[in-house]
Amino acid sequence: MPFDPPADAEARRAVAPVICYPPDTLPAPDLARYATVRNNARKIGEILAPPREAACFEVPAGHFFRISSVEGPQVGDLNLWNAANIDERFYSGKTRALHGTHVSTGQRLWSSFPYLRPMATIVADTLDWYGKDSFGGSVHDVIGTRCDPYTGNLLAGGQYHHCCHSNLVRALADHRGLTLDEAEPHVHDVLNVFMCTGFTRDTGQYFMKASPVRPGDYLELFAEIDLLGGLSACPGGDCSAEHSSDTAVCHPLLVEIFEPLDGDLAGWNSPGINDYDRSHGR
Ligand SMILES: [Zn+2]
Numbered sequence: 435m436p437f438d439p440p441a442d443a444e445a446r447r448a449v450a451p452v453i454c455y456p457p458d459t460l461p462a463p464d465l466a467r468y469a470t471v472r473n474n475a476r477k478i479g480e481i482l483a484p485p486r487e488a489a490c491f492e493v494p495a496g497h498f499f500r501i502s503s504v505e506g507p508q509v510g511d512l513n514l515w516n517a518a519n520i521d522e523r524f525y526s527g528k529t530r531a532l533h534g535t536h537v538s539t540g541q542r543l544w545s546s547f548p549y550l551r552p553m554a555t556i557v558a559d560t561l562d563w564y565g566k567d568s569f570g571g572s573v574h575d576v577i578g579t580r581c582d583p584y585t586g587n588l589l590a591g592g593q594y595h596h597c598c599h600s601n602l603v604r605a606l607a608d609h610r611g612l613t614l615d616e617a618e619p620h621v622h623d624v625l626n627v628f629m630c631t632g633f634t635r636d637t638g639q640y641f642m643k644a645s646p647v648r649p650g651d652y653l654e655l656f657a658e659i660d661l662l663g664g665l666s667a668c669p670g671g672d673c674s675a676e677h678s679s680d681t682a683v684c685h686p687l688l689v690e691i692f693e694p695l696d697g698d699l700a701g702w703n704s705p706g707i708n709d710y711d712r713s714h715g716r
Contacts, residue, residue, distance in 0.1 A: 475695065
């Protein structure tokens with residue numbers, strides 16, 4: 435039984451919300467400059483994340499990387515680490531607090547404490563036309579965590595090994611010569627690339643629906659620091675029905691790396707770690 439509302443319940447509900455982190459004081463990326471640098475950049479490599487597998491890739495600071503849909507609609511789960519210190523990693527929750535539930539061009543992927551700096555800036559998104567649909571859904575979310583075998587086991591039983599979590603664990607272990615036990619704690623909440631998600635308006639439940647992505651669509655990012663990336667081609671495929679199984683039709687995802695022209699980034703500096711002094715009041 436819910437408690438009885440107080441006499442002024444409607445007045446309390448009617449209080450207008452305040453944006454927790456107004457973005458106007460966030461250091462803004464120079465998107466025009468990034469666009470110029472990107473125009474002159476040349477492709478220096480690519481990797482393919484096979485269906486229901488993950489792949490790791492390195493992107494030096496000042497380079498760009500593009501994640502593309504190839505062959506068919508497919509969702510990707512992205513992890514990012516500082517290539518020189520994998521304790522610094524993408525912080526999905528703070529990125530969500532700063533930018534909202536879904537990210538697109540001009541927004542940044544922020545790193546964990548005590549570093550809290552931009553790791554990458556989104557410079558192009560061919561799905562930016564999608565906006566928010568009538569269900570409240572949108573693409574490229576920082577609200578999901580990643581599909582994982584623990585939740586799968588909790589809800590349905592069984593041992594499924596090709597969830598994004600396990601795919602990323604294996605890929606990181608192989609790329610860095612770590613054991614699975616060493617690699618697993620470094621795998622973290624993801625950017626759900628191309629995934630279409632939201633919260634139901636009535637119950638606030640996390641939902642997914644078929645991704646609007648089609649072959650040729652891409653999300654492109656500028657590496658603000660030296661990055662190690664991990665990308666899993668989710669076993670959910672386009673995430674229209676289910677994940678954490680071999681049921682869905684799955685496709686690979688392509689990652690391409692682009693190097694800036696010599697001199698194009700003159701005067702640009704990779705952002706330093708956060709200036710908080712870490713004394714915590716002591
Ligand atoms: Zn997944």
